[in-house]
Amino acid sequence: MTKVQSLLHSPDVRGYFGSYGGRFIPETLVDPLRRLEIEYQKIQGNPAFWKEWKSILHNFCGRPTPLYFAERLTEKLGGARIYFKREDLLHTGAHKINNAIGQILLARRMGKHRVIAETGAGQHGVATAAAAARFGMECVVYMGAVDMHRQALNVSRMRLLGAQVVPVLAGQSTLKEAVSEAMRDWVANSRTTHYVLGSVLGAHPYPLIVRDFHRIIGEEVRQQVLACEGRLPDLLVACIGGGSNAMGLFYAFLQDMSVQLVGVEAGGSGIRPGCHAARFQGGRVGILQGTKTWLLADQDGQIERTHSISAGLDYPAVGPEHSLLREIGRVEYNYATDAEALEAFRIFSRCEGILPALESAHAIAYVLKIGPTLPRERIILVNLSGRGDKDVEQVAKEPTECTGSPAGAQSPALPPP
Numbered sequence: 056m057t058k059v060q061s062l063l064h065s066p067d068v069r070g071y072f073g074s075y076g077g078r079f080i081p082e083t084l085v086d087p088l089r090r091l092e093i094e095y096q097k098i099q100g101n102p103a104f105w106k107e108w109k110s111i112l113h114n115f116c117g118r119p120t121p122l123y124f125a126e127r128l129t130e131k132l133g134g135a136r137i138y139f140k141r142e143d144l145l146h147t148g149a150h151k152i153n154n155a156i157g158q159i160l161l162a163r164r165m166g167k168h169r170v171i172a173e174t175g176a177g178q179h180g181v182a183t184a185a186a187a188a189r190f191g192m193e194c195v196v197y198m199g200a201v202d203m204h205r206q207a208l209n210v211s212r213m214r215l216l217g218a219q220v221v222p223v224l225a226g227q228s229t230l231k232e233a234v235s236e237a238m239r240d241w242v243a244n245s246r247t248t249h250y251v252l253g254s255v256l257g258a259h260p261y262p263l264i265v266r267d268f269h270r271i272i273g274e275e276v277r278q279q280v281l282a283c284e285g286r287l288p289d290l291l292v293a294c295i296g297g298g299s300n301a302m303g304l305f306y307a308f309l310q311d312m313s314v315q316l317v318g319v320e321a322g323g324s325g326i327r328p329g330c331h332a333a334r335f336q337g338g339r340v341g342i343l344q345g346t347k348t349w350l351l352a353d354q355d356g357q358i359e360r361t362h363s364i365s366a367g368l369d370y371p372a373v374g375p376e377h378s379l380l381r382e383i384g385r386v387e388y389n390y391a392t393d394a395e396a397l398e399a400f401r402i403f404s405r406c407e408g409i410l411p412a413l414e415s416a417h418a419i420a421y422v423l424k425i426g427p428t429l430p431r432e433r434i435i436l437v438n439l440s441g442r443g444d445k446d447v448e449q450v451a452k453e454p455t456e457c458t459g460s461p462a463g464a465q466s467p468a469l470p471p472p
């Protein structure tokens with residue numbers, strides 16, 4: 056680790072973080088992605104853009120979000136002091152809006168009047184729908200039919216915000232299929248349409264853009280924890296779907312080697328093929344939906360089925376920068392099962408009076424395990440990426456058992472022809 060010069064990685068000119076990332080796309084998307092990259096380079100040196108973005112995040116979304124000391128949970132676990140970054144208090148209920156606002160502003164600069172998005176749990180769809188309404192843009196959200204069923208409340212919210220929600224009925228009818236549909240739409244309509252991608256995934260420059268719009272999470276945390284504790288935390292914990300809330304929290308601390316970083320993936324009903332979404336546990340390197348990264352696929356390159364109680368973590372690939380951070384050993388990746396996340400949801404709700412998103416409950420589950428083992432003077436800081444209102448029905452239900460089918464027949468982990 057000592058030889059690493061900087062841990063603040065920018066992808067190289069071809070969009071690679073180390074050997075991960077890149078741009079595995081059909082011919083028709085080369086030009087739209089190039090234009091997006093150029094526009095993004097332009098705003099980097101444009102303080103007026105960031106000033107407007109920050110002002111909207113403040114007035115429309117409620118930034119800065121508080122850093123909250125979980126007094127009762129700390130007492131209950133009897134170990135390290137536990138803090139939560141309250142991204143759940145943001146407008147629309149999760150961190151997703153940081154990125155949605157940023158990309159809508161980018162779309163407006165590029166003269167686009169229509170935006171499309173994919174969504175799993177519906178949080179990114181709701182954030183994009185709200186941001187699109189706020190700027191008077193047309194919005195279409197692709198969502199797997201299974202996810203529409205398990206996140207019905209968010210479907211209603213998107214429609215009330217004026218978005219068209221299109222059910223996707225291919226394959227497993229979840230997030231991966233929704234991404235494919237959104238990409239198809241973008242290929243056909245890129246002249247008028249911007250694709251608001253929802254995590255640090257996809258072809259370059261998306262993993263970079265999405266990360267940069269979430270960096271504000273860790274930047275605020277750094278100031279807040281220094282103000283209340285006078286020092287940096289010992290451990291940061293975040294759940295990992297694509298990995299955007301985690302990158303947002305971790306980025307400001309990557310160079311501080313005293314700060315341990317842990318990402319928590321979805322262990323579903325156990326680490327068996329088809330039963331989980333923990334890419335770093337049962338996965339390997341491959342290519343999916345524009346990027347080369349760790350994913351869940353069998354030896355023939357067929358994408359495996361995934362399972363998680365939490366729709367927002369139920370995706371077979373992880374963001375390419377996480378693959379690099381794991382390779383160099385800067386971030387450690389762990390997982391929590393459905394049962395552990397549910398237990399964490401219940402304990403945290405009663406202990407702190409906050410319903411966490413089931414996604415965030417995976418991070419809390421890890422803390423329930425590690426917290427009691429750490430001395431009292433240590434500081435753990437958890438990203439509470441979203442609120443649990445959307446999950447109330449899911450939590451009341453009996454968890455569905457996984458049958459362990461590895462079949463992902465129609466989704467080879469290869470670039471499109």
Ligand SMILES: *Cc1c(COP(=O)(O)O)cnc(C)c1O
Binds near residue numbers: 179
């Ligand atoms: C979407 C979502 C996630 C997972 O996405 P990341 O890109 O990994 O952050 C986690 N928590 C909540 C509340 C979400 O809505």
